[in-house]
Amino acid sequence: MPDFSKLLILGPGLLGGSLGLAAKERRLAGHVSLWGRREQPLQEALSLGAADTIHTNLREAASNADIVVFATPTRTFPQLAQELVGNLPKAATVTDVGSIKAAVCHEMEKFFPGCFIGAHPMAGAEKSGISYARADLFTNAACIITPLETTLPKAIDSACTLWTGLGCRIHRMPALEHDQAVARLSHLPHLIAAALVNSALAEIPEAWMEIVGPGFRDTTRVASGPPSMWAEILIDNRAAVASALAGFLCKLEKISAALRADDTGPIKKLLTSAKDLRDIIIKKNFSP
């Protein structure tokens, strides 16, 4: 028996589409509705099997939903919430997939008191759009949930049921702590990958463009992600990102000094400690 009678997903992108595919495959809901502004991605989602019904009318999509997932850019949340709020059953749980949480949770709490619970599945890809949606995108991914003090236990339970059902490992954390954690673990790497592409490839001879290996490819993979979405994320979490970046710059300055001084010690220490730490973290997060 499905956990939800009706799941509504807002946004037929990579995350929304993958969520629909996974929910359908895992039979998490009796009915999966997908809402979006444009017909074309909705039709594609439907043909991929990511939803039972597709909608451009939000009010119509909302009726009878018992759980709603916002999978649109976070800056669109208030307007969508405004449209949704009168048309959603009172007891419905509302969650999301956004990359920032503190501001979002406090804003959404106003629209859905006690019923909104922030969530951030640590899953994604540099390719955006419904065409890249995959039913296994969330399998074994960490999903951080960030209930406020006012969030009702029922909403927390529903969100846990949903994200666990999608294959995620749930981690509960205050919203502000989430924003600091992902500033270091996701937003900083993104910024650095983009800066690395621009710096390494700045004004290089044409011939150098053809000798790139898998190291460069993987180190910069995320830099092929959607620029507008990521600019919003970085700016909306700017205090925590700036602080993470300051720590990183400080580390790099020391390495730069060691290189210029032909001092192998700090370089070897850096590489050894990086390998040790990374090997631990990869095992913790990606072991089958």
Added chain:
Amino acid sequence: MPDFSKLLILGPGLLGGSLGLAAKERRLAGHVSLWGRREQPLQEALSLGAADTIHTNLREAASNADIVVFATPTRTFPQLAQELVGNLPKAATVTDVGSIKAAVCHEMEKFFPGCFIGAHPMAGAEKSGISYARADLFTNAACIITPLETTLPKAIDSACTLWTGLGCRIHRMPALEHDQAVARLSHLPHLIAAALVNSALAEIPEAWMEIVGPGFRDTTRVASGPPSMWAEILIDNRAAVASALAGFLCKLEKISAALRADDTGPIKKLLTSAKDLRDIIIKKNFSP
């Protein structure tokens, strides 16, 4: 008919082992010999099919070889070259897989006048050792060759035959230019990945260790490579690496200022230009 009657590979690691597997699979040589110091990896290479014969005695391994590939760390080259030089047929071509070229090529030219030709296949993995060897490691990889003015055309031809035969795209470049190019495209990304691991994970709460996603995993993949080998590479190419790092730091300082000023413009410009540049370079290097 094979291109070489006897290929000798020095070093049964990831690169040497993959080279042996590829040479055998593609029938590039009548006979593939593999030399190493320790029995165990040699035995493993033999059982994987990476060589016809294995040797711990370099003089014995060298007899009748018409092409030799150094696949050991570059700092071991002079000592191995010294042992090899009197025992190798005069006409044999000598090449390598090292990550730095200018110093290596000039040093090796002394041992094998006209017969050494530096090569750097842009292929590898964060896992080292013969166990991770793969016959397709070099398939479609760029291989930079760096002949000196004194290098004989026959040596250049032999190296091109070998690396093309292994599936590589050959790019010819002066050794010094190679070192500057890879400082930006390979050594800088490695240093940055290691610094990112150390900075992002420095003194973090235990809970944060379990919420790492695929972005962090890929951005830092190379940081799990062998620390000693990479410390040598970075130090041996320190002038070019320090210069590449200075350019990167300058770029990051500007981004840091934009973040602190809540200025979306430069952030969006950085991300857009990074995506455009990376999408082009990935197409150039990794399209089937």
